Amino acid sequence: MESDLSHEELVGLLGAFALDAVDPSEAAAVRAHLLLCPRCRDEVAQHQQTAAMLASTGSEAPTDLWAGIASRLEAPNTTEQAFPRLDRAGRTARSTSRRRKYQFGLRTGALIGAAAAAAFAVLGVEVGRLDHRVNQVEAASGGQSLSAAARSALLDPTASRVILKETDSGAQPAAEVVALRSGAAYLFNDRLPDLPSAETYQLWAMIDGQPISVGLLGTHPSTVAFTLDPTDLTNAFAVTVEPAGGSLAPTHPPVASTTV
Amino acid sequence: MLELSGASDATLIVAIGRWNESALGEVYRRHGGAVHALAQRVLGPGGRAQDVTQDVFVDLWKRPERFDPARGSLRAFLVTVAHGRAVDMLRSDTARVAREQRTARETATGGYDLENQVWDLALADQVKDAVGALPEGERRAIELAYFGGHTYREVATMLGEAEGTVKSRIRRGLRRMRDALVEEMGPVWNQT
Ligand SMILES: [Zn+2]
Numbered sequence: 249m250e251s252d253l254s255h256e257e258l259v260g261l262l263g264a265f266a267l268d269a270v271d272p273s274e275a276a277a278v279r280a281h282l283l284l285c286p287r288c289r290d291e292v293a294q295h296q297q298t299a300a301m302l303a304s305t306g307s308e309a310p311t312d313l314w315a316g317i318a319s320r321l322e323a324p325n326t327t328e329q330a331f332p333r334l335d336r337a338g339r340t341a342r343s344t345s346r347r348r349k350y351q352f353g354l355r356t357g358a359l360i361g362a363a364a365a366a367a368f369a370v371l372g373v374e375v376g377r378l379d380h381r382v383n384q385v386e387a388a389s390g391g392q393s394l395s396a397a398a399r400s401a402l403l404d405p406t407a408s409r410v411i412l413k414e415t416d417s418g419a420q421p422a423a424e425v426v427a428l429r430s431g432a433a434y435l436f437n438d439r440l441p442d443l444p445s446a447e448t449y450q451l452w453a454m455i456d457g458q459p460i461s462v463g464l465l466g467t468h469p470s471t472v473a474f475t476l477d478p479t480d481l482t483n484a485f486a487v488t489v490e491p492a493g494g495s496l497a498p499t500h501p502p503v504a505s506t507t508v
Numbered sequence: 509m510l511e512l513s514g515a516s517d518a519t520l521i522v523a524i525g526r527w528n529e530s531a532l533g534e535v536y537r538r539h540g541g542a543v544h545a546l547a548q549r550v551l552g553p554g555g556r557a558q559d560v561t562q563d564v565f566v567d568l569w570k571r572p573e574r575f576d577p578a579r580g581s582l583r584a585f586l587v588t589v590a591h592g593r594a595v596d597m598l599r600s601d602t603a604r605v606a607r608e609q610r611t612a613r614e615t616a617t618g619g620y621d622l623e624n625q626v627w628d629l630a631l632a633d634q635v636k637d638a639v640g641a642l643p644e645g646e647r648r649a650i651e652l653a654y655f656g657g658h659t660y661r662e663v664a665t666m667l668g669e670a671e672g673t674v675k676s677r678i679r680r681g682l683r684r685m686r687d688a689l690v691e692e693m694g695p696v697w698n699q700t
Binding site: 260261262263264266267268269270271293294295296297298299300301302303307308309310313314316317318320321398402424436438468470471 | 511519522525526528529532533536537538539540541542543544545546549558561562565566569579580581583584587588591592595632635638639650653654655657658659660661663672674675676678679680681682683685686689
C-alpha cells in the first residue's frame with residue numbers, strides 16, 4: 249500500500265506505532281515504510297525496547313499457564329518429517345535435485361577418495377588439524393557467538409543437512425549435521441547422552457566406505473562447529489565413542505550414523 | 509546434551525527451532541512473568557491475559573526465526589508481541605463496548621494517579637528513575653497509550669490535547685527514557 253504520508257509524517261508516527269497506538273491505516277503505512285527505511289526500522293526497534301522495559305521485570309512466570317502452552321506444541325513425529333522448518337526449501341522436487349548436486353564434502357587434506365583406504369598413517373595428523381580447524385571456525389565467526397552462527401546456519405535455506413540416527417533399537421534421530429556452501433558446518437546434538445570424562449564422541453565422515461575423522465566432539469556436545477570442503481563429497485557421517493583423545497580409526501561400532 | 513539453565517537466549521532459540529520443548533520451557537521460565545504482567549496490565553486480570561501469554565509462547569514455538577537478536581533482547585521481543593496481541597484483543601469488536609465505557613470513565617476521572625496506578629510495577633530502579641524524570645505530559649501520554657491500549661487520537665481526546673501534541677510527546681518521551689537508561693545502565697541497558 250502506497251501511503252499519502254510524507255516521510256516527516258511517518259517519522260512522527262513512529263513512537264505511537266511502537267506502542268501499537270496508531271489507527272490501522274497508519275499502522276499499515278508505517279509497516280510498508282519500514283520495509284524500505286532502515287533508519288525508521290531502527291527507531292521503532294529502540295522504542296519497542298524502551299517500552300518493553302516498562303513491563304514488570306521481577307515477577308515469576310505463572311506456573312499454571314505452562315500446561316496450556318505445552319498441550320499446544322506440535323512437533324513432527326516421523327523421522328522423515330523431522331525439522332520441517334529446516335527442510336522447507338528441500339520439500340519440492342526441484343530444490344531436492346539441486347541439493348543433490350551439492351552434496352557437501354569433507355576436507356581430508358591429502359586423503360582423497362580411494363586413497364583413504366591406505367592412509368591410516370596420516371589420520372592422526374588429520375585429527376589434530378581438524379581440531380585446529382574447529383577452533384578456527386569459532387574464531388572466524390568474530391563477534392558472532394557460535395550459537396548465533398549456528399542459528400543462522402539453521403535458518404539458511406541453502407544449507408545441506410543430514411540426520412544421524414541412533415544405531416540401537418529405536419533408530420531415533422540423535423544428531424544433525426548442517427553444512428553451508430561456505431564449508432562452515434555444525435553438528436547439533438539431539439540425543440547423545442553425556443559421556444564419562446575418560447571417553448569422547450568422535451565424528452567420522454564415510455568416504456568410499458572408509459571412516460575419516462572429522463574431529464572430536466567431547467563428552468557432552470551441544471553444538472559443534474567444523475569445516476567441510478565441497479570438493480570431497482560425502483553426506484555419510486557416523487559418531488563413535490572413543491577413549492579421551494580420540495582414535496585414528498573407530499574402535500567401536502557407531503552409536504549414531506546416517507545409515508542404520 | 510543442552511544445558512538449559514546456563515544457555516543464552518540465542519541458544520535456546522536455536523533449540524526451539526529444533527523442536528526442543530524443554531528450551532521453550534526455559535524461555536517461559538525466564539520471561540513468562542514479564543509477558544504475563546504486561547498482558548495483565550493492558551487487559552486486566554483474568555482469562556484474556558492468560559490467553560495472550562500462552563499465545564505468545566506458542567507463537568515462538570511455531571516461528572522462532574521471527575526473533576532477531578540483532579534488534580534487541582528476547583524479552584523485549586516477547587513483550588512487544590504480547591502488547592500487540594493484547595491491544596488487538598482490546599480493540600476487537602466484542603471488547604469495544606467495554607472499552608468505550610472504560611474510556612469514558614477514565615476521561616471523567618481526569619486521568620490516572622500516575623505514581624500509584626500505573627508505574628507501581630516491579631520495575632528496576634533505573635527504569636523507575638527514567639520514568640520519573642519524564643515531563644508529566646509525556647509520561648501520561650505514554651501510559652495511556654501503552655498500558656491503556658489507546659491510540660494517540662483517543663489519548664488526545666481524553667486529555668483535551670491536540671493529536672499532534674500527543675503523538676510527538678509519546679515519541680519524545682520514549683527517546684528521553686531511552687537516553688536516561690543508556691546513561692544510567694550503559695549500552696547493555698536492554699540486555700535483560
Ligand atoms: Zn524512514
